[in-house]
Amino acid sequence: MNESQKKLLIYLPDQFADWEGAHLMAELTQNKVLFTVVSESRDTITSIGNLKVLPEAAITDFTADQISGLILIGGENWTDTTKNKYVRGLAAQVLQKNSVLAAICGATVALAQEGVLQGRKHTSNDLTMLKAIVPTYSDDANYVNKLAVTDGNFVTASGAGAVDFTLELLRLLGIYDEEKRQHWYKLFKHGTLPPQEFWA
Numbered sequence: 001m002n003e004s005q006k007k008l009l010i011y012l013p014d015q016f017a018d019w020e021g022a023h024l025m026a027e028l029t030q031n032k033v034l035f036t037v038v039s040e041s042r043d044t045i046t047s048i049g050n051l052k053v054l055p056e057a058a059i060t061d062f063t064a065d066q067i068s069g070l071i072l073i074g075g076e077n078w079t080d081t082t083k084n085k086y087v088r089g090l091a092a093q094v095l096q097k098n099s100v101l102a103a104i105c106g107a108t109v110a111l112a113q114e115g116v117l118q119g120r121k122h123t124s125n126d127l128t129m130l131k132a133i134v135p136t137y138s139d140d141a142n143y144v145n146k147l148a149v150t151d152g153n154f155v156t157a158s159g160a161g162a163v164d165f166t167l168e169l170l171r172l173l174g175i176y177d178e179e180k181r182q183h184w185y186k187l188f189k190h191g192t193l194p195p196q197e198f199w200a
Contacts, residue, residue, distance in 0.1 A: 001065055001066060003068065005066075006065075006066055006067055006068035006099070007034075007035075007036050007062065007066060007067055007068060008028075008033065008034065008035040008036070008067075008068050008069040008071075008100075008173075009035065009036050009037075009038050009059070009062065009067055009069065009070050009071065010024075010025065010035050010036070010037050010038070010071045010073065011038050011039065011059060011070065011071065011072050011073060011084075011087055011107075012037060012038070012039050012045055012047075012053060012055065012073050012075075013039065013040065013045070013072075013073070013075040013077050013078060013083065013084050013106075013107075014039070014040070014045040014046060014075070014077055014083075015045075015046065015047065015048055015075045015076035015077050016045065016047050016048065016053075016073050016074070016075035017047070017048055017073060017074045017075050017104075017105055017106075017159060018047040018048060018049040018051055019162050020073050020074050020104045020105055020159060020162045020165070021071070021073040021104075021162075022162070023162060023163060023166040023188060024071070024165070024166045024169055027166065027170060027175060027184075028173075028175075031175050031176075033173065033175065035071075036056050036057055037053065037055050037056050038055050038056065038057050038058060038059045038061075038062070039053075039055040039058065039059065040058065040059060040083070040084055040085075040086070040087070041055075041058045041060075042054075042055055042057065042058050043055075047075075048075065048076060059086050059087045059090065060086050062090075063090075063093075064090060064093035064094050064096070064097050064099070065097065067090075067094055067097070067099055068099055068100065069094075069099055069100030069101070069102070069173070070087075070090065070091065070094045070099070070100070070101050070102070071100075071102045071103075071169070072087065072091070072101075072102065072103040072104070072107035072110070072111075073104060073105075073107065074103075074104045074105025074106040074107050074108075074159050075105070075106055075107075076106070077106075078105075078106030078107050078109055078110040079106060079109055079110070079113075079133055081110075081113060084110065088110055088111075088113075088114050089114070091103075091111060091114065091116055092114065092115075092116050095116065095153065095154060098153060099153065100153045100154075100155070100169075100172055100173070101116075101153065101154050101155070102154070102155035102156070102157075102165070102168075102169055102172075103155070103156050103157075104156070104157040104158070104159060104161070104162065104165045105124075105125060105157070105158065105159030106125075106159070108122065108123070108124040108125070108130070108156045108157070109124060109125075109130060109133055109134060111156075112124070112130055112133075112134040112136075112137045113134050113136070115136075117137070117139055117142070117156070118139050118142075119139065119142065120142060120151045120152075120154050121142050121144055121149050121150075121151035122139075122142060122143060122144065122149055122151065122154070122156040123143065123144050123145070123146055123147070123148065123149045123156050123157060123158060123161075124143075124156065124158065125158050125159055125160075126158075127140065127143050127145070130143075146161075146164075147160060147161025147164040147165075148161045148164035148165045148167070148168045149168075150168045150171070150172065153172065155168045155169060155172060163185065163188045163189045164185075164189075166188075167181060167184070167185045170184070180198060183195070183198045184198075
């Protein structure tokens with residue numbers, strides 16, 4: 001498949017965390033970067049904050065060959081290995097294709113359960129918690145105690161790091177130059193107003 005035909009997918013599980021993908025989706029939209037919101041099926045899903053979302057497609061509509069990037073938003077049901085089964089298997093395949101794979105909060109736990117974190121620099125909500133939830137996890141040496149971490153095309157983040165997660169993906173996807181990205185980050189992370197030309 002032609003690279004330009006591949007899809008950037010944002011995966012929302014049922015009971016997804018509203019705030020974790022909000023900054024990213026806004027910046028993608030404002031920069032005319034097309035993405036498709038998907039979930040386990042085409043059925044309406046409900047966020048932690050009771051926001052109802054009708055996915056544009058089911059994740060099962062796609063294979064790794066059709067995906068330029070797969071972004072997994074956190075939520076309450078990722079630790080349940082019977083949920084989000086197709087996307088769990090798809091994640092490793094996406095990385096093998098050298099496409100972007102990103103996960104935040106609970107989605108990082110699911111990737112740990114699937115062994116995807118192994119051998120890659122990564123983070124999650126908390127190392128102790130990750131080891132408690134995933135007894136098979138044994139990659140402490142590659143755990144980085146930061147809100148967001150990038151290793152090649154692979155991004156992971158804590159649920160407390162939605163702004164940091166977005167910054168890493170803005171870099172990876174080539175949105176803005178670094179100076180503008182830093183102004184963006186300081187604005188949403190610290191409330192520091194950027195110079196007037198930022199808005200141009």
